[in-house]
Amino acid sequence: MADDNAAAYRAALDRGNAGDLDGYLDFYSDDVVFGGVTPEPLDKAGTVAFHENFYSAFPGAQAQVLDLVESGDRLAARLVLSGRHEGPFLGVPATGNDMRLAITTILTMRDGKCVERWSTADMLGLLIQVGALPPPGA
Numbered sequence: 001m002a003d004d005n006a007a008a009y010r011a012a013l014d015r016g017n018a019g020d021l022d023g024y025l026d027f028y029s030d031d032v033v034f035g036g037v038t039p040e041p042l043d044k045a046g047t048v049a050f051h052e053n054f055y056s057a058f059p060g061a062q063a064q065v066l067d068l069v070e071s072g073d074r075l076a077a078r079l080v081l082s083g084r085h086e087g088p089f090l091g092v093p094a095t096g097n098d099m100r101l102a103i104t105t106i107l108t109m110r111d112g113k114c115v116e117r118w119s120t121a122d123m124l125g126l127l128i129q130v131g132a133l134p135p136p137g138a
Helices: 002-017 021-025 044-057 123-129
Strands: 028-035 062-071 074-084 098-110 113-121
Touching (some): 002 021, 098 123
Parallel strands (some): 028 113
Antiparallel strands (some): 062 074, 074 098
16 A cells, blocks of 8 residues: 555656646645645645645746655655746745755655645755845855
8 A cells, every 4th residue: 555655646746747736736635734834734725825836936846756765654755846936935036046945744645645744844945045045154
């Protein structure tokens, strides 16, 4: 079963990398809980809105899986998301700067869909890369 979950996750990332955001978002169940990206966990509508906003700021962003660990209905992944800042992001107008965002995420799966996801990401590093904040020591 875990192999099926890993395959479903990789297939969803492949769809996202191909520019099929709707195909990627189909990976999330209708009752998904997505935490770690906002102060309160997101439901399905919030998950969709979060990803639409992110990918409008970084169109064509590519996810690369560095590590993927499976255990029963759980997946843990370490990813790097790379792209170019081409739209407003958190109030920062497009800069054209390239970015690389390190993400660690834990997903709970049911029937090939993600029902719960908790993520941490290097948002400070991302804000520095897009020019919203100065680099340390600057």
